[in-house]
Amino acid sequence: MITTIIYTIVCLVVLGLLFSVVLYLVAQMFKVEEDPRVDIVESLLPGANCGGCGLAGCHAFAEDVVKASSIGSFYCPVGGDAVMEKIATALGQEAVKTEPRVAVIKCHGTFDNRAKTNCFDGYASCKVMASLYSGDTGCKYGCLGKGDCVSVCKFDAIHLDEKRGIVEVDEEKCVACGACVKVCPKSIIELRPKGPKNRRVYVSCSNKDKGAIARKACSVSCIGCGKCAKVCAFEAITIENNLAYIDASKCKLCRKCIDECPTNAIWAVNFPLKVAVTPNKVEVQNPVVKNEN
């Protein structure tokens, strides 16, 4: 009996030693020489592997940053300036300041605002839907509401409101990695500067149809009337293809355009509420995004 146990122990120990030697040799043989700074940079990165920087992941980012002569052309949207500064210090370089940004959805075609004209009966994906036809409402440009951006977001920062049929960005969580911008087949998501105190003004519509058609499809569409552009004192608003666009770098957040817009397509968020305005349902449900109107 005892001999069996001894044999077993001896055998296992010998086998273990043998395998460890083999493993060591193989590891030596296939060792890849790598710049040690790559590891340092990678350890500073958030490690989300989101691809927001445009590279395959955090390791690829670290490799490229170390290889490059200057880090000026690199930016980790997740870590933001804080991380970039750390990386710059680690590599002995100067960091470049970038304005923090956030994803905004340029559509507010909820079920209330935008009537359904048909019912999509295929695989619930915006990509599949957009490849087949223009969408299940009269608007050819707006949110399809199947949530491709929701599933692609690694930070749980974008959610589909199934009752209202539209996606919303949680700006606390959004790191502006841009994954949703890339995946949206209707290109209605834009990364905009967060703005002072997170206050910003933007056109929440992507409809390029003529006014009458756009208005018929959706009650909060931009009809390209140009009133906002006329009232803007800073030339921040341009109208192209029947659609207004506010240049965030020129906008002084005066909010005159909002009062002027006949369809409530322009949004101002995170401003203190005006007393006269009764908050509508939207504001109560989602305190983060506030419609001034």
Add this chain to the structure above:
Amino acid sequence: MARLLVSGAPHLHVKENTQSLMRDVLIALAPSLLVSIYFFGFSAIKLVLVGVISCVLVEYLIQKFIMKTKVTVNDLSATVTGCLLALNLPPSSPWWLVVIGAIVAIGIVKMTFGGLGQNIFNPALVGRVFLLISFPTLMTDWTIPESWFRTDVDAFTGATPLGIAKEGLAAGLTLPEIFAANEFTFREMFFIKAGGSVGEISALALILGFVYLLIRRVIKPHIPLIIVGTIAVMTGIFNLINPEIYTGPLFNIFTGGVLLGSIFMATDYVTSPMSVKGIVIYSIGIGVITVLIRYFGAYPEGISFAILIMNTTVPLLNKYCKPWRYAKEVKNG
């Protein structure tokens, strides 16, 4: 006008769904079930009922409280598992044996892998093998319980023909001697086999089920035919070499659950290969391993083990056995 639907082509779909396929399997099992009720009476009904209820319950509880996903017991796959598990047990099994088998089959083999379509092994078979290894005496107790219709229960022997043959050979007898001592007639084996688990009493009933499945196009005929063919060829060759110790093809095909296994267990969609090439390799493997276990292994039958062993090769077969592609070579440039 009703609401306008829009979707990609095609706009038509088959009427079949998972539930209807499983229902067809249950219908195909019905003849065997009836035959076993005829022979074993209440105990057969009890085993099947306990099997089905416990399998469905285990799946329901796991989906509802552990996985917290949608409950899909409606697709009848758990019912089929429960039914097959019961049909694979000796008629004298106590009810708790079935419950343990069901917990293993559904709880461990099916749900831990993610539920329907994800499991590697056939749940009912693992349940059976688990019981066979854990409770060897209960699982090889082939005594005939009380019956409602038959009075001549003495006409049945208390062990399976394969078991008798194996023991006899181990005791140093030759096959002709064993056959002479026990009256195995092929008529008996074909219609009503002496001894065996609940579902394998009548080969005729099983073949009826097979024909039904073929007509309904639920299964392809490849797997059962190739398994039976392989067993017939292999045992034929061995039998020719030495008829004294190697049993013959007919004896092997109609005993020890080969029909039940090849028609209902090996053809399980989830745990069998998808392409025809894979199916051929898989079925031949089952046949060969079954014969090897029977001739050279410790267990008298072995089709359960053979199917489980070949189940492990299925992911590999699916990966490497591609269907015949239409477009052969890629154009250059």
Add this chain to the structure above:
Amino acid sequence: MKRTFSIGGIHPQENNLSREAHIETFPVLDVAYISMAQHLGAPAEPVVQKGDKVKVGQVIGKPTGFISTFVHSSVSGTVKAVEPKGDLAGNPVMHIVIDVEGDEWCEEINRSKDIVREIPFSSEEILEKIKNAGVVGLGGAAFPTHVKLNPPKDKKAEYLIINGTECEPYITSDDRIMRERPDEIVIGAAIMMKALKVDKCYIGIEENKPEAIVSITRAASHYPDMKVVALKKKYPQGGEKQLIAALTGRKVPSLALPIEVGAVVQNVGTSLAVYEAVQKNKPLIDNVVTVTGNCVPQHRNFLVRVGTPFSKILNAIGGAPSDAAKFVSGGPMMGKAVANIEASTLKATSALLLLTEAETKRKEEGNCIRCGNCIDACPMGLEPYLLNKLSRIGGMYDELEKEKIHDCIECGCCLYSCPAHIPLLDIIRVSKAEVMNIMRNRSVKK
């Protein structure tokens, strides 16, 4: 035993409800909306302006690329507008809107019903005439016919294959023209044989159309080089690759065109259009559209002018039945669902099919039970379940290419046959487009 292709295929219920309905000429309406994107490839460019007077058969759009062709007015009247309008998917496409005044045809069009057998033109002249008549493939893809009949110099065509299979359920437009106008079709085939300089022609017709087989066989008896072949019923036999395999046993390699195995496939409708273009100088301005569906009280085959809105066709059968939930332009297996019922017919519109919710609504998706039905159904020998799985992971483009997703012909057999009702083709179609795009970019870089 009748021939068919060997890999995959399915047998959906035929439902050829309209097969006994004679072709009726659909009345010309007040306004025609003629799309500039009626063919595969670059859309045509409008050559008329608002206020211009046009006649039937007058060119109103000219080709803008190699794979592109002319568009002709199907009505006579005044151009009301040249503007983007929604196509059947609701996407904006340039349309020419014409207010109809009378029915005045261009002088060179021969409108007599006499059959002209003599083909006094050379191969080049024929191609020129086909191009000027704006003929496109009427089998579904609407590929410009003159491009297809003019293979690259280094490839030699051996066979002309005329596709009379009409393998899709419900549609009967090809069946009707084969029964009512067999001589024209056969002469059209002879013209295309002359254009291609081939001396072998197969006409493949599925066995569920015995009258068509009889009439085409009789008409083809004038031409010893033509062989009418009755084929076993199986979908998707009308697919180019499947039809070539069924008739010649040859298989088109991956990513190659049928000309690689010496075959050129044309639809019977195209053959008729070629006849009219070459012998009668009549451009492609009308085609036969089947209007059918189980919920439709009357099943009809209309000869419809290009540019007629679907809603007006529905009015002709007494409006859409209340239980019609889906309108499909084309057959139920490969047709497009109509999202915009005001969209107008195109040259290649073969049917307007009305389906009820019970017939067409997708069932809830279940787990894949690995039954292998999709593999058995796939006529290209692919593994749709695997393509679906890889596509859903996302980014697995190399693996998808290795599994030959680019061979998919989007016939819909996989989605049709899946008992778990997984939207296989929805997902595969999108991934295929992505993979093909990557492959194209790669070959451009090279």
